[in-house]
Amino acid sequence: MNAIPTLDIRRFTQPASAPDRDAFVEELGAAYREWGFAGIRGHGIEDGRIQASYDVFKAFFALPEATKLKYHVPGSGGARGYTPFGVETAKGAKHHDLKEFWHIGREIPRDSRYADAMPPNLWPEEVAGFREHGYGLYQALDALGSQVLSALALHMGLAADYFADKTDSGNSILRPIHYPPITSDDIPNVRAGAHEDINLITLLVGASAEGLEVRSRKGEWVPFTADADTIVVNIGDMLQRLTNHVYPSTTHRVVNPPGGKARQPRYSTPFFLHPNPDFVIDVLPSTVTAENPSRYAEPITAQGYLEERLREIKLR
Numbered sequence: 001m002n003a004i005p006t007l008d009i010r011r012f013t014q015p016a017s018a019p020d021r022d023a024f025v026e027e028l029g030a031a032y033r034e035w036g037f038a039g040i041r042g043h044g045i046e047d048g049r050i051q052a053s054y055d056v057f058k059a060f061f062a063l064p065e066a067t068k069l070k071y072h073v074p075g076s077g078g079a080r081g082y083t084p085f086g087v088e089t090a091k092g093a094k095h096h097d098l099k100e101f102w103h104i105g106r107e108i109p110r111d112s113r114y115a116d117a118m119p120p121n122l123w124p125e126e127v128a129g130f131r132e133h134g135y136g137l138y139q140a141l142d143a144l145g146s147q148v149l150s151a152l153a154l155h156m157g158l159a160a161d162y163f164a165d166k167t168d169s170g171n172s173i174l175r176p177i178h179y180p181p182i183t184s185d186d187i188p189n190v191r192a193g194a195h196e197d198i199n200l201i202t203l204l205v206g207a208s209a210e211g212l213e214v215r216s217r218k219g220e221w222v223p224f225t226a227d228a229d230t231i232v233v234n235i236g237d238m239l240q241r242l243t244n245h246v247y248p249s250t251t252h253r254v255v256n257p258p259g260g261k262a263r264q265p266r267y268s269t270p271f272f273l274h275p276n277p278d279f280v281i282d283v284l285p286s287t288v289t290a291e292n293p294s295r296y297a298e299p300i301t302a303q304g305y306l307e308e309r310l311r312e313i314k315l316r
Contacts, residue, residue, distance in 0.1 A: 004214060004224050005031050006039030009144075012151050028148075029155030029247075036235040036250030037214050039226045040148065040203075045140045047229075050205055053137040054267060056130045057176035060102065061267075063126055068100075071122050077310045078103055081122035085180065104134050104174040106142075117277040117303050118171050138174040141203045141231075141271035145172075148201060148233050149273075156243065157286055163275075167200070171274040171306065179211075179254070179266040196249040197236035198309045199272040204232040206268030215251040238275065238305060244287035244295055277303035 011024040031038040060068070071081040078101075085100040108118055123131045146167065153162040194215070204212075212232070213221040226232050240249035254266075275281075282299035300308075 004035050004037045004039065004222065006041055006226065006230055007031070008042040009040050009147060009151075010042035013147055025151050025154045028151050032152065032155075032235055032247045034217070035214065036240075036248045037224065037252075038233055039224075039230040040144070040233050041227070041230045043144050043231055045137075045144065045205075045231070049133070049136060049140060052129070053133040053176075053269070054206075056127050056133045057102070057178075057269065058267060059127045060124050060130060060176075061100065061178040063124075067126060071102075071124055073122075076119070077307075080105055080119050099177050099179045101175050101177045104138050104176075106138075106170065106172055107135065108169065112169070114169055114171070114277050134174065134176070137205070137269070138172075138271065141174065141205070142170075142172060142273070144231065145201055145203055145233075145271065145273040148203075152201075152239075152247070156247075156284070158284075163200075166275050166279050167273065169276045170200075171277050171302065172199070173272045173274070174269065175272065176269045177267065179268075181265050194251050194253040195313075196240075196251055197234065197270075197272060198238065198306060199236040199274045200239045200242075201273050202234050202236055203271040203273065204234070204268060205271070211254045211266060213253050213255055221253075236272070237309070238281055238302060241281050241296060241305075242284060244283045244292060246287045246292070274306070275302040277301065277306075281305060 005027065007024060007027055009024070011020050012028075028038060065084075068082050069084065072084060073079075073081050080103050083101050083103070085098075104121055105118055107121065108114060110120065112118070121131075121135075123134075146164070149163040149167065150160045154160055156162075210223070210225050212224050214224050214234075216222050224232065234252070235247050235249050237249045239247055254268075279302045280299045281302060283294045283296055288294045
């Protein structure tokens with residue numbers, strides 16, 4: 001497999017012959033075992049929905065800094081609302097990332113047992129339609145992520161609905177990101193330093209813009225610029241840990257483009273799909289073999305793992 005593949009998920013979700021559905025599961029699983037990344041097309045999320053969400057996100061980032069900072073909650077780890085430029089730093093990096101972002105989380109009843117871990121959303125009153133379009137995209141990506149997890153579960157030898165009751169109240173996050181124009185040629189920072197994601201899987205809307213690079217098993221940086229109708233879905237550290245590294249959480253980054261392209265802003269919107277906060281991440285017995293002994297002596301809850309990782313990237 002010499003390149004990160006793009007697969008049509010309609011082969012899995014729409015009525016079709018069983019062999020084609022089974023072939024999709026095998027191809028998706030092979031992509032994740034080799035790359036930890038795959039492109040997904042045929043996902044059914046309308047271009048109009050995506051464009052409407054980007055319109056409101058761009059409108060927010062265009063607001064004056066003082067206005068945006070009204071929605072920054074110091075000490076919250078950026079769980080909801082606005083995180084300003086110059087805060088998030090990739091683990092082990094010397095320089096902060098060149099980005100600002102907003103976080104939308106799952107809407108849950110305030111008497112939910114998860115209320116302490118999942119605070120209420122903030123919504124910018126200055127941007128009409130932000131809540132409607134932002135949360136609409138959240139729900140669409142949440143549904144698509146469940147389909148991808150279902151196919152992955154089958155590849156792991158589990159029931160198709162294995163993840164359903166483990167993610168139905170997941171602490172998932174939609175993160176609209178603005179990478180401002182780069183105005184200096186000698187800046188040491190990059191738009192997003194080399195990192196792995198924390199969660200189960202990430203669904204990225206906006207990988208059609210240049211900059212995303214994925215590190216191959218050979219240690220080479222491979223650019224991955226997807227078609228406009230493609231959502232990039234990658235494995236996160238929680239799923240890597242659950243599967244004892246059978247499905248790797250691959251290092252990736254967003255590099256600064258060359259020449260005049262660096263003077264243009266970049267926008268992208270990842271959806272970080274998380275388990276329910278009390279889900280216990282323990283290595284699946286089926287992934288432990290003589291050649292691949294368990295790498296983790298103790299299990300950890302999803303919320304405990306999230307907090308541990310947020311401290312590493314300076315959001316806690």
